Amino acid sequence: MKIVLTGVDTGLADGEQKAFEQAAISIGRDANDCDVIFPNDRFPMVSRHHAAISRETEGWVLTDQNSSYGTFLNGERITRSRLTVGDVMQFGPNGPSMSVVSFEDRPASIPDSVLTNAAAEIRFPDNPQQHAIAIGQTEITFGRDPQSTVPFPANDRIVSRDHAAIVRVANGFVLEDRGSFNGTFLNDQRITAPTPLTHGDKIRFGTGGPTAEFFAPSQRSSFENSLANERIAHLTQNAAEFQNFTGENKTIVARLGQPVGIAKNNVEPQLLMSVAFGEKHELVIGRAPTSDIRLDGLDISSRHARLKLSGGQVSVEDLGSTNGVYMNGAPTTSSPLSPSDSVQIGQFLIKIDVAGTIGVFDTRARMRIDASHLARSVRSRGGRSQLLDDISLTVQPNEFVGIIGPSGSGKTSLIHTLSGASRPEAGNVSVNGRDLYREYASLKHSIGLVPQDDIIHRELTVYRTLLYVAKLRLSRDVSRAEIDRTINEVLDVTGLLPRRDVRVSDLSGGQRKRVSVAVELITRPSLLFLDEPTSGLDPQTEFSMMELFRQIADSGRTVVITTHAAETVRMFDKIAVLMQGRLVYFGTPDGALKAFGAANVLELFGRLESGDNGSLDAAAERYRQAYLASPDFRQYVAEPQSQAPAAVVSGQRTKRTRLGIFGSIRQWATLSRRYFEVLLRDKLNLAILIAEAPIVAFLTLAAVNPKGPRDFIYFMLSIVAIWFGTSIAAREIVSERPIYKRERMVNLGILPYTASKFTVLGLLVAVQCILLFLPLKVADIVLPGTMPGEFFGVPQFWATLLSAAVGLAIGLLISAIVRSSQMATTLVPLVLIPQILLSGIFGVPNNVSRPLSMAVPAAWSYDTMKRFSTLSTLEPEGATPGDATDGRGLYKQVEEENDAILTKARHDLDEYQSKTETKLRKYDDDRNAGLSPPRPDLDEMPAIPNAKKIPNDLSPYVTFLHPWMNEVLNQLVLMLMFGVLAFTTLLVLRIKDIR
Incomplete structure (x- = not known):
């Protein structure tokens, strides 16, 4: 057999290939003994006899010959490793490299089909104490489950409980991954489907996990040297070559x-x-x-x-x-x-x-971060404070990096900038050469972020929390069985499997933080950022959490965290030390101690906090300049940045993927179910919300004057409905802002999210309105006139629901605007008090209160309630022609009737007086004329009628109706208010999203 190589620095022309037919190829600087020679003057990092490529039973093997600077295969330092097509070999750091183009096909004497009925076994070259295991007629399984054919230690979290299996089919063997969390690799290629095996294949269970070797000398095929996933296509192309293979490719x-x-x-x-x-x-x-x-x-x-x-x-x-x-x-x-x-x-x-x-x-497992000249500032009393001041660093794939420094040094700002949660004012972050901010939408599935605040609902169980996250983030056609398997894998990795059905609120602080980590691991991101994940934990829990993060990094992920934990700093591969927004060191933990002349990490923290008892700003700048002149800066920042992948520039900033109509409906349904479950599980709060409505109703009945006008009861119906909606919603968005912001970074739509709030809270407020309205209506049936209303009060109940909906929209708008739950609680009275003052309960609005009342939902709602009562008014404002008061209002009617009575009485008295005076004058005249007239017969004095009084029972009346309102207009205005408030809420969330 022969191997074909091409090299970047071997003297070959660009792209030129060279075939080697000998069984062993020596590589180094020795011109006499080596087959591949690197000149001494150009490549001092290459040893005289650096490495060798040899043809072994399992195939072509690269072996390091105890070189001074090491041999690297695909970026990982090795001592001995099997070669596959496309592998890149590098000899020493920044040394020359060669890649494998192809191998010669095996001798023609070996048939093209897979040889059958071959004895096969699994060997464990990395664990000599483990005996080889023969593959029987069915399958052998690998995992941490004790029932597995090949059980791995229970504490080896890189391996899943049911990780992989080798299945015997009619004409050979296939390797299949059982949905493991960290994947299964065949010859360092992660498999994506059941993959055929051939003699000498190297199997790895998770990145950095244990390995096994498939040993079957007679089990060879024409796809022996192809990439693992290409074997599927090879075999499924010809069904006769591999019977019982399930693929149809x-x-x-x-x-x-x-x-x-x-x-x-x-x-x-x-x-x-x-x-x-x-x-x-x-x-x-x-x-x-x-x-x-x-x-x-x-x-x-x-x-x-x-x-x-x-x-x-x-x-x-x-x-x-x-x-x-x-x-x-x-x-x-x-x-x-x-x-x-x-x-x-x-x-x-x-x-x-x-x-x-x-x-x-x-x-996956190959994500590199390059941050260049990051700067960010905020306003302060003295001008602007620099949160990040010209920070550059590189995080290599699969590294575990800690960001440390005193409080206020910029740790959170840096990790949010590196993760894409916030944009810097200057500088840039790239992931494998791709602009993080411009292409965030396409990179977001590779990024996990655990902020300081919990990104979980404490009312749910651990399992239900992860279930809803999976439904929101994973593909909509993923089956429930696949979701459950993924959740169990994540729980197993994070050590939460025994707490699967426990409510999050019942977990310890460390376990709750593990749930937040599990939320991010659902999508199996390649980059994981954690902000102060061990804050507030006891030392033992803190250490176990750091072990978990170390394990996640070892499983093939890049992990970056901020921390104050001095005891666990040595677990990091590298640390970034911040002071006053400046990067004062980036490198290994031991290198940091040496750079600061500190005996331990606690002493290092002490120096960062004290600034050597001088100006902190001056000390930070002094430390930074010392680091910029150090070899560590050149090794860990300057050189990696110079070797950073070439930037890939897209023509425009990436827009979010639109959910579409069906995607939005699906997300709305999932969010609504989750929110409804959250509310149902908080039984005490739910009981209070349900009980307060009938309590308010009975208190209203107790307070209302049975013989007074009906204004108060309609006012309470209106104002309480608005209060229900506003108070229940005012903290809903702000209280779960960390959850909203994180889910928004992934794929959460603003419209489905807001609609879910309106849906669930709307149902709850509707129940409250029913429990408020029913007692009042029952009282009206028992005691007619308590709360009159046409059509059995149905229009008034509709107005109650409409008022509650407007209140709900007010509450959600408040929650979208404010920065804290306390601020929302403070604003609710400031919103409700004007509803009371300007509603009209204190009389007809006039002067400045009249235009102001038109902007108050309670005024329109209150007027609607009274109009649907069909009652007459006491005041002339809003009186209806043809009613009991003839459109004048009771007060005006009584006043006018009394005026008429008085006028008539005055007329009668005047007439009586005139007649009487006439008779008396005639009598006097006759007497003066010497006549003896009889005494005049005077008419009876007209009776003076009593004035009409205001009745004691005013229950058939309301005080007034707004003259510029009517039933239809009121409803339209309330609907318009709801629409404007809801749209404004969406707009506020969108503006905050952009900022």
Whole structure:
């Protein structure tokens, strides 16, 4: 057999390949003994006899020959490792490199099909004490479950309880991952589907996990040297070659050679497979086993996207996926592809070359962060305070990095900037050369962020918390069984499996923080950021939490945390030391102690807090300048930054993927179910909310004057409905702001979120309104006239619901605006008091109160209640012609009737007086004339009628109605107020989102 290599620095022309047929190839600077020679003057990091490539039973093997600076395979230092096509070998840090182009096909005497009935066993080269295990007729399983065929230690959290299995099929063996949390690797390639095995295959259970070797000398095939995931395509192309294989893939595999588009090294994505269209015109990409290109993330839909070939042009089309398709960082539904384009689906990249060959790459476990000249400031009394002052650093893949420093040094600002939660005023952050802020929408599935505040609802159980997170973040077509398996894996990794059905509120502080971590691990991000995750924990819990984070980093993730914990600093691979917003050190923990001349971490913290008893600002600048001149700065910042991946610039800032109508409805339903469950589990608060409505109703009946006008009861109906809505909603958004902000960063839609609040709170307030209205209406039936209303009070109940809805909108707007629950509680009275003062309960609005009342929902609601009562008014304002008062109001009616009575009485008296005086004058005249007239017969004095009085029972009346209002207009205005308030709430959330 022969091996074909190409090298960047071996003297070969660019892209030139060289074949070696000997069984052993020596590499080094010795011109006499080495087959591959690196000049001494150019490559001092290469030893004389640095490494060797040899042909062994299991294939071609790279071995380090005790070199001074080490041998690296795909970025990881090795002593001995099997080679596969596409591997990159590097000799010493920053030394020359070569890559494997291909191997010679095996001798023609070996059949093309997989040899059958071969004895096979699993060996454990890294654990000599472990005996080889023969593979029987069915399967062998691997995991931490004691019932597994190959059980791993219970404390080896990188391995899942049921991690993987080797299954014997008719003509060979396949390796399948059982949905493990950290994945299963075949020859350092993560498998995405059941994959055929061949002799010498190296199996790894999770990144950095234990390994095993498939040993079956007669079990060889024509795909022996192909990438693991390409074997699926090879075999499923010919059903006769591998019977009982479940795949139905018909994809044709491209000729193996240089990886398509992206060089394979420790930072660049891992090449999973190389495929071509062959005779097909489209390739379906998705999670389903029948997909042409199968990807295994649960954030990927079963039929996620497809590649189409038409007229020599390849295009990508989104098939209505949950989490979208991104081309060059921007969401797309359909776009043509060129060799310079990259398509991202979940944490996978897809590229094509000029020949139309498609490369599928896995970015998991290969995420690098480069921060350059970050600066951020805030306003303060003295001007502006610098939170971040020109900070640059590089976090390599799979590193565990701590950010330490005194309080106020900028730790939270830095981790929020690195994670994309906030943007700096200057500088930039890139992830594998991609602008984090511009392309955040396409990178968000690779990022997990655990803020200081809990991002969980304490009323739910641990399982229900993760279930709702999974429903919100994973693909909508993921089955409940897949979700449950993922949740159990995450609980197992975080050590919460025994607490699965315990309410979060009943957990300890450390366990609650583990739940927050579990929330982020649901989507299996490659980058995990944690802000003060051990704050407030006891030393033992703090240590166990740090062990968990160390384990997560070891499982193939990049973990960055802020911490004050001095005792656990040595667990980090690197630490970033901040002081006064400046980076005063970045490197190893031991290097930090040496740089500051501190004997231990506590002494280091003491110096950072005291500033050597001088100005903290001056001390911070002095420390920074010393670090910038140090070798550690060159090693850990300057050199990595100079070697950072070339920036990939997309033409525009990435927009969020639109949820669409069905996606929004699905998210609304999930959020509503979760919120409803949260409210139901808080039984005491729910009981108080339910009980307060009938209590208010009975108190209202007790306080109302049975013979007084009905204003008070309608006023209470109106104002209490608004109060119910406002008070119940005023803290709902602000109280769960950490949860909202984190879910918003992932895929939460503002409209579904707000709609879920209106839905659930609306139902609860509706129940309150029913319990408020019913006692009052029952009282009206028992004691007629208590609360009159037409059509059995149905219109008044509708007005009550409408008033409560407006109150609900007011409350949610308050909650969206304020920064704390305390502020929301303070604002509620300031909103409700004007409702009382300007509603009209104190009389007819006049002067300035009249236009002000038109802006108050209670005025319109109160007027609506009174109008639907059909009662007459006491005042003339709003009196209806044809009613009992003839449109004058009782007071005016009585006044006018009394005026009429008085006028008539005065007229009668005047007439009586005139007649009497006439008679008396005639009598006097007759007597003066000497006559003897009889005494005049005087008429009876007219009776003076009593004035009409205001009746003692005014219950058939209300005081007044607003003359500029009416039943229809009132309802329209209340609906308009609700719409404007709801829209303003959405607008406020959107503005805060942009800021």
